[in-house]
Amino acid sequence: MHPRERRSTRRRFLLSAAGAFAAVPGAKASLRAGMPLARRAGVPLGPGGIPLARRDHPVTLPIYHGNEPIASGRSPEKGPLEVFTWSAYINPKVVKEFEQHYNVKVTVTSFENEEEALSKLTTGAVRFDVWFATVEYLGKVVAGKLIQPLNHRYLPNLQANVWPSLASPYYDVGSRYTVPYVVYTTGIAWRRDKVKAPTTFANPYDIFWQTPRSSGKVAVIDDLREALGMALLRRRVVDVNTESPALVNRAGADLSQLTRLVNVKVNQTDYQDIPSGATWITQAYSGDMATSAAYMPKGVPVDVVGFWRPQQGGMIGNDIITVLRTAKRPVLAHHFLNFLLDRKHALENFSFLGYVPPQKSLDPQSLIAQGYVPKSLASTIVREEEFRHDRTLLPLTIAGEVLWQNAWSKFKAGG
């Protein structure tokens, strides 16, 4: 066992998380006030004492005293609206249209990863109105009162346009704090002209381990949850949020075997490495591959790029948009969220990003027919029903985070 892995009993992590919860101002008060925290018995708690959301135990996030939704019927502020999002994660055309529609200025500031964003936001040194976040961090930012609850009267497009399963998702029942932005799956991208397809292997994930003469041409995503999660799925472990040391360490060991077998690379450049031929087999996000046509070298057809994911039981997820608690223009921020949930603007964003917005009216076939996605990459389009049977990476307990990070550190040390 990895010596830095402190053995932690279930009881200990429940106690430590409960202790953390007690430290959160207002948390006890909200419990006394009867604010629902989902089922607490038998459900592991995350940082801040909020139960960890799972499909089979949805979580209604607490609303704390002093951090209530804004009142209805207010007019949007004058701006400028400060938006904090991933790099190149919103179509500038959509931002421009919002500016024209509301006659305000929008400033978009980007971050490279969620931890960096969180570090900046928690220092209080930066003030934004809107923040593009991930479900993984939701419990923390709610418990830390970093984001504010939403007033749905400003968000009519949520119920009108968004898939029902994400209009009130299990990680935020009633969409108290979030609206969904885009959905994605994680699968395998490969170069059809260089290697055999994943489906030619008895276990398609074995393409990483068993493709001959592929040293240096194989990559996994530089994200510990995604990469270790894929190694778990290969071993037919369906709980990609497991905190079993044996399973997580075995997944790490399997990845380390990839280093010895094929000198695996770890990066986030799947969208350009597969088109350029620098990589032949990579773990990839569906949206990155949907836009691979834009990165193909001259004379190389896009249909040399393949994208595979399981019919059932693959990895699926969605990003979320929130309004920060310290937002100076909270009403305008709500209008911005609603604007992005409009079908026209969601489609404009899709054409820029390649990631599918969870809009009821978007038909996968029409996206191909209209040329948004090449026919050969139809598997990159995510459908609502897939959220019922695919796996989602969700928050872990603190002990679980330590376990996963240590397995990742061991793999990345290349020993």
Added chain:
Amino acid sequence: MARRGLFWPLFALPGAVWLVLFFLIPFYAVLSVAFGTVDPIFQGPVPVWNPFDWHFTTMRSVLEQLRPGQVFWTVFVRTFAYVGIALAGCLAIGYPVAYYLARHARRTKALLLVLLIIPFWVSYLMRMLAWIGLLLPDGLVNRSLVDIGLLSHPHGWLDGQPSSVIFALVYGYVPYLILPLFATLDRIEPHLIEAGLDLGASRFSTFLHVTLPLSKQGILAGSVLIALPMFGDYYTNDVISGSPGTSMIGNQINLFFQGGPQRTTGAALVIVLAVLLGALMSYYLYSTVRASRQPVTA
């Protein structure tokens, strides 16, 4: 007299303030994080400023991982090997260049110095990123080597090769070595070399027994200047390789600092690295002090 006595020492004040503000205080902050705790909600580091309240659990587990065969041992050994080879490569390239500039370039000296400084106009990161385009399977390097017949097919320079990482380190840091070396070689009195030749020594022997010993401080200064950032470098490996097989200690530090509940581990690794480098620096300081006390007697 008292005023005159303070006049020259006051010149050191800006440097001293700079050192305190941007080295001592940040370094103490790293110590306070390494021996501190973690925020229970966001898992960000919570520094403990009072040394009497420090926690040593993280440092103990990091030190355990430094035993042979353990995770951090692997990356430390690899880092020392890469930096050692890259340093040797830098000296092999940098010394002759600095020597030529100092001793033989006459009218072209100014032009060559400007050319040496040009790489500093472009950021280190940009220079590394530029190599990606050059080293791609269909990049300029592969096409040129295939065209002139040195390669039968494109080589996988970016396929996680240790040689590519070491080459990139040499490329990135060699200009920083040449300048201090040039400054030292340029200051060597020509009559000392002439004396060696006049006394019957060959050119090579004169170089070996006069020039090389006199340039020792330049070699040490240049080596320290480039070795220290190389030890903490993580970006070169990320850009040029990306393979865990070439991971350096800087990559592990970055991994723990980038996220998760173990930022204290990242800070503890920084401390361990600083202690190791401090030992190397001590030799440099000792050597410098000793050299400054010895008059040149060639």
